[in-house]
Amino acid sequence: MPIAELLIGGILLGGVYALMACGLNLIFGVMRVINFAHGDILAVAALSTVSIVVGLKLPFWVAVVLVPLASAGFGVLIHVLILRRIEGAPLIMSLLATYALSTIVVNVAILIWGGGYSGLPGVLGGAVRLFGVNVSISRLVSFACALCVSVGVWWMLEYTRFGRAVRSVSQAPELAVISGISIERVRITTFALGTAMAGLAGVLVAPAFAIDPQLGSRFIIKAFAVIIVGGMGSYPGAILAALLLGVIEVVGSYLSGAVLGSAYLYLLMLGVLLVRPRGLLGAGIRI
Amino acid sequence: MNQTILAVDQVSKRFAGRVALDSVSIDVARGSMTGVIGPNGSGKSTLFNIIAGTLRPDQGSVTVEGREITRASAAEICGLGVARTFQISRLFSEMTVLENLVAVARGLDDRAAIALALELLEFLEIGNIAKKWGSELSYGQRKLVEIARALMLQPKIMLLDEPFAGINPRLQNRIVEHLKALCAKGITVFFIDHEMRIVLTECDLVYVLAEGRLIARGDPNTVRNDSKVLEAYF
Amino acid sequence: MRNLGSLGIIGVVGIAALVLPLVGSDYATSFSIQLLIFLILAYSWNLIGGYAGYTHFGQVSFFGVGAYVGSLLIFHWGVPWYVAAAVAGFAGAAVAIPLGGAMLRLKGPFFAIGMFGLARVLEAFALGFDCITQGGTGIYLKPLSDLRPLYYVVVAVAATMVLLTWKLDNSRLGLKLLAIREDESAAEALGIPTTRLKIGTFIVSAIAPAAMGSLYAVYLGFMDPPTAFAPNIELTTIAMVLLGGMGTVLGPLVGAVALSVVNEVLWANYPQIYLASVGFIVLLAVLFTPRGLVNLGIKGGWLPAGRPLFRRLALRAGQTP
Numbered sequence: 031m032p033i034a035e036l037l038i039g040g041i042l043l044g045g046v047y048a049l050m051a052c053g054l055n056l057i058f059g060v061m062r063v064i065n066f067a068h069g070d071i072l073a074v075a076a077l078s079t080v081s082i083v084v085g086l087k088l089p090f091w092v093a094v095v096l097v098p099l100a101s102a103g104f105g106v107l108i109h110v111l112i113l114r115r116i117e118g119a120p121l122i123m124s125l126l127a128t129y130a131l132s133t134i135v136v137n138v139a140i141l142i143w144g145g146g147y148s149g150l151p152g153v154l155g156g157a158v159r160l161f162g163v164n165v166s167i168s169r170l171v172s173f174a175c176a177l178c179v180s181v182g183v184w185w186m187l188e189y190t191r192f193g194r195a196v197r198s199v200s201q202a203p204e205l206a207v208i209s210g211i212s213i214e215r216v217r218i219t220t221f222a223l224g225t226a227m228a229g230l231a232g233v234l235v236a237p238a239f240a241i242d243p244q245l246g247s248r249f250i251i252k253a254f255a256v257i258i259v260g261g262m263g264s265y266p267g268a269i270l271a272a273l274l275l276g277v278i279e280v281v282g283s284y285l286s287g288a289v290l291g292s293a294y295l296y297l298l299m300l301g302v303l304l305v306r307p308r309g310l311l312g313a314g315i316r317i
Numbered sequence: 318m319n320q321t322i323l324a325v326d327q328v329s330k331r332f333a334g335r336v337a338l339d340s341v342s343i344d345v346a347r348g349s350m351t352g353v354i355g356p357n358g359s360g361k362s363t364l365f366n367i368i369a370g371t372l373r374p375d376q377g378s379v380t381v382e383g384r385e386i387t388r389a390s391a392a393e394i395c396g397l398g399v400a401r402t403f404q405i406s407r408l409f410s411e412m413t414v415l416e417n418l419v420a421v422a423r424g425l426d427d428r429a430a431i432a433l434a435l436e437l438l439e440f441l442e443i444g445n446i447a448k449k450w451g452s453e454l455s456y457g458q459r460k461l462v463e464i465a466r467a468l469m470l471q472p473k474i475m476l477l478d479e480p481f482a483g484i485n486p487r488l489q490n491r492i493v494e495h496l497k498a499l500c501a502k503g504i505t506v507f508f509i510d511h512e513m514r515i516v517l518t519e520c521d522l523v524y525v526l527a528e529g530r531l532i533a534r535g536d537p538n539t540v541r542n543d544s545k546v547l548e549a550y551f
Numbered sequence: 552m553r554n555l556g557s558l559g560i561i562g563v564v565g566i567a568a569l570v571l572p573l574v575g576s577d578y579a580t581s582f583s584i585q586l587l588i589f590l591i592l593a594y595s596w597n598l599i600g601g602y603a604g605y606t607h608f609g610q611v612s613f614f615g616v617g618a619y620v621g622s623l624l625i626f627h628w629g630v631p632w633y634v635a636a637a638v639a640g641f642a643g644a645a646v647a648i649p650l651g652g653a654m655l656r657l658k659g660p661f662f663a664i665g666m667f668g669l670a671r672v673l674e675a676f677a678l679g680f681d682c683i684t685q686g687g688t689g690i691y692l693k694p695l696s697d698l699r700p701l702y703y704v705v706v707a708v709a710a711t712m713v714l715l716t717w718k719l720d721n722s723r724l725g726l727k728l729l730a731i732r733e734d735e736s737a738a739e740a741l742g743i744p745t746t747r748l749k750i751g752t753f754i755v756s757a758i759a760p761a762a763m764g765s766l767y768a769v770y771l772g773f774m775d776p777p778t779a780f781a782p783n784i785e786l787t788t789i790a791m792v793l794l795g796g797m798g799t800v801l802g803p804l805v806g807a808v809a810l811s812v813v814n815e816v817l818w819a820n821y822p823q824i825y826l827a828s829v830g831f832i833v834l835l836a837v838l839f840t841p842r843g844l845v846n847l848g849i850k851g852g853w854l855p856a857g858r859p860l861f862r863r864l865a866l867r868a869g870q871t872p
Contacts, residue, residue: 064660115838121660122606126793127837129608133786133830141823247782251671254664286679293675296668303665304653369740391740401740409733411798412726420726421741427723470742 035163036280042165044276045173046231046238048180050249051256051268053227056183059200059263060220062121063113066128068228069250070135071101075232076241077143083150083236090153094233101229102222109221132246139243146242153237172234177269179230183223184265196220200263252279252292255299261309271310322347322505323368323474328377330363337363339529340377345474345522350496350506352516355526356550361509362404362478364526368507369401369476370394381474400472404479406459410452414438414462417451418469430469437465441495457484464492468499475499477508481515493519513550517541525549560801561713568706572699580702584770586811587705588763592784593791593803594712599756600789601797602725603749604732605655609666610788612673613643613757614764615779619677621765622690622774632695633704636765643761644754651753655746674780689775692768701770705763712759713804720800728752729798783826790833796843805844 050072057065078100079093108131116123154168187193198206199216206213235241252275257263260271275295283291302310323345330338338360345351355361366372368379370391378387386394395401409417415434422430438444441461446454454462460480467475475496481489493515496506500521510516516523516537523540525533527549533540540546568587572580592610600606617639624630624638654665677684684690695701719725730738731745739745768774787810795806813832817825840847 064664112834112838116841119841122663123837123841125608125660125663126606126789127834129786130790130830130833130837133783134827134834137824137827137830141827251668254668258661258664289675290679293672293679296672296675299668300665300672303657303661307657307661371736371740391736392742392744395740395742403737407734407737409730409738411733412729416726416729419723420730421738421743422723423742430723466741 032163034161036284037277038160038163038165039169040277040280041273042169042173042276043280044273045176045180046235047252047256047276048269048272049176049227049231049234050253051260051272052180052183052265053224053231054253054257055263055265055268056196056220056227057224058257060196061113061124061217063124063221064121064128064254065224066125066250067108067132067135067246068128068225068253069246069248070132070139070243071104071225071228071246072232072235072249073241073243073246074135074139075101075229076236076245077139077148077232077243079233079236080148080150080241081143083153084148090150090237093236094230097233098226098229101232102226104229105222105225106218108225109218113221132250136243136246143243145244147240148242149240150237166238168237172238175234176231179227180265180269183227184269187265192219248292251299252295255295258299258307259302259310261311264309264311267309267311320347321345322382323507324380325364325368326378326380328364328367328374328379330360330367330372330374332363336529338367338374341526341529341531342377343524343531345505345507347505348500348503349521350500350519351522351524352507352520353509353524353526354511354513354516355509357511358528359526359549360529361526363529365476365478365509369399369478395470398470398473399476400467400470400474401476402460402463402467402478402480404482406463408451408454408459408462408466410450412451413448414443414451414454415447417462418466421466421469423470433469433471434465437468440468440498441465442491457488460484461492464495472504474505474507477506477510479510480508481510481512486514489515558717561717561804564804565710568709572702577698580698581770584698584702584705586807587702587709588767588770589784589787589791589810590803590807591705591709591712591759591763592788593795593807594709594716595756595759596788597716597792597797597799597803598719598728599752601792601799601802602719602728602732603752604728604735604798605662605749605753606659606789606797607663607666608785608789609663609668609670610756610760611780611782611785612666612670613646613760614767614784615670615673615677615776616646617643617761617764618768618774618779619684619690619764620761622692622768623684625692625769626690632701632766632769635769636704636762639765640758640762643757643759643764646761647754647757648750651750655749655753670780670782670785674776677776677779684776687775689773689778690768692772692774694772695769698770701766705766708759708762713800716803717800724748732798783829786826786833787829790829790836792843793833794836794840794843796845796847799843799845802843802845809844 050068054065054068057063075097078097082088082093083090112127113124116127154171156167157164158167158170187196195211195216199211199213203213256272256275257268259275260267278298279291279295282294321344325341325343327340327342328338329340341364353361353364363372367374370386370389373388378385380386381397381399384397386397409420412420418434418437419430422433425433435444435447438447441464443458443461446458480492489512500506517540518537520537523535523537524531525540525546532545532549533543571583596610620642621635621639624635625632654662657665678686727743727748730743731748735745764779791806791810792803794809795804796802813828817828
């Protein structure tokens, strides 16, 4: 078994999962909303990136800047139109709402971009030699970006004033109000940031993988697996779990084929849900 | 007959380093009305929840009719003939009052369950609200329905969590009358509350908690004049 | 009198259903089979999601399991389709027994996601273990020459589910399930055997979908993983119950009718936006009528509040001196 290759491949994949999972955690932590549409935002972002680069013939870095911003804007829209109205309703309602939203986004995406696959073969092409393994530059760059942003968000939460505000809203909203923090502003900003992260993940995925509108559905359940295995609401947990699951998926695919490789992730998620619901490291928060 | 039906023995509980209860012991006699009072933070709720089975003590034991229920779940304790109300009423809001009561009835067929429910509503003088939705009731009505619902279980022991909180004195007096009628029928009534007026006049036995410790025990007259109690409250 | 209201509606619908194949076209029969299958799925989901309050996104797991059990029985051993459906139903229950014990310990959203994950796992298994399931190529079954026996079986199952729901709604068991939905720990503290009831409901909610999966395979003449575990089956089922009214007798019926109207209008003219529209409807329902159209009717006073049985018995009890 080509261990180095599998390990590296898994870790690189895990980087993107980490970015997704951190975005989900951010949204869940502050708003107690589980955003089913997160994966589809990634897919639309990836498809938009292709349109920008191939269709509009603009440089890749334009997409890197524009798409996350647009995703953030979309996030604000979702929050104001949908999520704000169901604050206080049982958690299942937000799940249903985002599940419905996910369906809408996927099918609108199919309308716009068609159901087939596309990609960005020309961008970030080529490979480097790393630990004796040929690694494609696009995957390396996407991993580096994803990890930086994930760690950056975690740093922001721990050490900046805004981060403290976010944490206090997620842990004790009543106290946050008393300290003069505008909960609504924190919520909007957080949700926008979370969706921006999904958007960025989409941009990073575009050069490295083949993308289609259904990509989101495949990513979301893996992102759920990551945050459950890592412990819901825990950032270091999400990052570590993302890398772990990336490796498991790659190894599993090598051993049993791509389809069953993904199944191992879901099985691990189910296992953790049943045996250690607070995540493998016990770092998660209780609902 | 003055046998002990509920006994709490040297129960202690800590929450994240803070002592909530420190070696508290309580005896409740069968058919009596026993009350526990104490200022905020005295540990009354912790004690109540340990007895009701929603919390486990770090040390000590709780027995009902000699059977240990320290580690038992709320459902198991309910099975032993203990029924409880909730401080913030937890009625089933998408059901009518009648349905709320009938839902918990055990060991009775439909007709008998409805008859018992109507009887209990009459007993508590709220027969006219049987058809109202759980979500439409006033605060006082909710408290009364909570009591009725607990009584549907035909319990030996009624545990009431702050039954007098937030309701007007007239209704409080009526509730006391109903509780005394229950004691007359042999049901043991145990409650925690802030409302000193009631506890210090109507109970057979009063316990006073402060900062997790038992500071007084006795009949209302004794406790009323106990210096430690006065100190704790004023 | 009011009580006959819902039974009356059901009766009228029932008669129409029985008469349909005799007077309607083949297309109508075929379309109705699909509608009825969804109706059955909706009524099943209504039990665990609407009454017990354990909403989840994995209903299609049982449908898919039943589809494959049934298809394989027919394909390999030529089992008659109605026997295959019955066995599929048992298979659904058999899968639900251990699953229920494990999954129902999870709290709300975890349970929902867990079941969703399960559906994806099963789909992956169906694709991956192609030595058993024929994987992506799918299983081809001999199509039925006459759909009418299939139609009547589906009608019978639909009628059973509706009547079962009606009976449940008018029973103390139904009240206990609602109590679990409203406040599970309070219900437990008051002596309601929540675990037993949850698992039982979960198992019952798995039987009909599994049987329908098998019948759907026969109806289509074909089964493959994306068809067996299609997320849009899940979405449509939930949409019907949510729109109609969770935890009510008429809810899934109302929802099914409403959605098939949407289906008819959209699928014929604008099929590409059909799924997006269903999603949109679910969204609107969550935002504006989370308790469903039937509950709107109750609060608006057109439908009576409370379960009829208890009102009747209470009235009678009130009259005795």
